[in-house]
Structure formats: structure tokens, C-alpha cells
Amino acid sequence: MLTEFKAFVSRGNVLDLAVAVIIGAAFGRIVTSLTDDIIMPVIGRIFGGLDFSSYFLKMGAVPADYTGSLDDYAALKKAGVPLLGYGEFLTVAVNFLLVAFVIFLVVRAVNRAIPKAPEQPAVVVESTEILLLREIRDALRNGRPPVV
Template identity: 85%
Template sequence: MLTEFKAFVSRGNVLDLAVAVIIGAAFGRIVTSLTDDIIMPLIGRVFGGLDFSSYFVRLGAVPAGYAGSPDDYAALKKAGVPLLGYGQFLTVAVNFMLVAFVIFLVVRAVARALPKAPEQPVVPVEPTDVLLLREIRDELRAGRVTP
């Protein structure tokens, strides 16, 4: 069993996948920082606030013992107040779109950089009944078979 495990781990695809997951996680943190620290504050500024991720609609009552600000999304959420956090959702959606776009650019660049395999001419494959009929026709024309 140990030798099978070694063979499995030593395959190129498994190691490539492990490296991709590690790099992807680090890349995700970079894009999250780009979204949270640069892009969303700019979008929030356009819409009149500096912290776009704290835009929410309160769906329920604030607990009686709550002493924090009624505008603090994180504190209200921690207190168990039902909230519709559309700003946080938009932040995550923009983050996803950025990650998807950058991955698209990377895949596109790699596809252009790799040499393309020469295209083989496609030879149409005829059905066997057509081939058989063609052979019969040729035999009849050659006069080797009497009708």
C-alpha cells in the first residue's frame, strides 16, 4: 500500500495540483486585499460611503442588551441581529469577478505561449455500407462479376 501511495503522489498531475492549490490560495488573498483595500473603497466613495462592505438592511430588532452602534455591521451580526448584508455580498461578487478575470487572462496567456500542435487533416470516414457498395460497383464495372 505504501508503494501505491508513493506512485500516486509522485505522479506529475498530483504534484501540479498541489502547487496550483497553494499558489491559488495565495493569489486569492492578494485579490481579496485588492478588492477590500483598493477597489471597494473607491466604489464606496462614489456611492457616498468609505466602507461599502458595511452596507446592510436590518431585518429584525436589536437585542435589548446590545450596547454597540446601530450602524456597525460586524457588531450587529455578532449580536445575532438578522441582517441583509448587500454591501458584503457585492464585495465578494466583485472579488470573484476579479479572480475569474485574472484567471482568464492567465489561461489565455499560457494558451498563446504554448506551441500549438499542427492540425492533422481530417479524413472523413465513410460508413461501411457505402464502402461495400462502392466495391460492388467497381467489380461490376470491371466485369469480374456478372449481374
């Protein structure tokens, strides 16, 4: 089993995938910071100083021993209050759209940078039966009996 595992890990595709996952995780953190620290505050400012992370609906009662703010999403969530955090969802959705758009731009740039190989015409290999049927058809069209 150890030999099979070594063979699996040493294949190029697995190593490429591992590098891609590590770079993807770092890229995800960068985009999260871009969304949380730059884009969402600007959008909030445009719409009147809104903080999207504080948009939520309480779906249940607040515990009696809770002493924090009733407007603090993170504190209420930590206290176990059932919340519908649509502001946080909006932030994550914008984050996803940014990641998807940047990946689209990267893939598009790579596709334009790499020259495409000229397409080769497909070579059609016909079976012997097809060739014989064509010979028979052509012989019948010309008015002579087919030679089989």
C-alpha cells in the first residue's frame, strides 16, 4: 500500500493540484480581504454608511444571561442566538463573484497568450464494408453488375 501511495503522490498531476490548492487558498484570503476591507465599505458608504455584516434577523430569543449588544451579529451568533445573517451572505456572495471574475480574467489571458495549434482535418477511416457498398452502388449506377 505504501508503494502505491508513493506512486500516487509522485505523479505530476497530484503535485500540480497541491500547488494549485495552496495558491488558491492564499488567493482566496486576498480576495476576502479585498471584499471585506475595500469593496464592501465603499458600497456601504455609497448606500449611506451601511455595514452589511450587521444586517441580520433574529430567529429566536436572546439568552437571559446575554449582556452584549443586540446589534452585534458576531456576539449574538457566539451566544447561540439563531440568526438569519443576510448581510454576511451578501458579503460572501460578492466575494465569490470577485473570485470567479478574476479567475475568468486569468484564464482568458492565458488562452490568449498561448498560441493555438492549427486544427488538423479529421482523417476518416472507413470500414471495408462501407467501401464495398460504395463500389456496388457505383457499379449499379454505371449499369454494370457489381463484381463481388
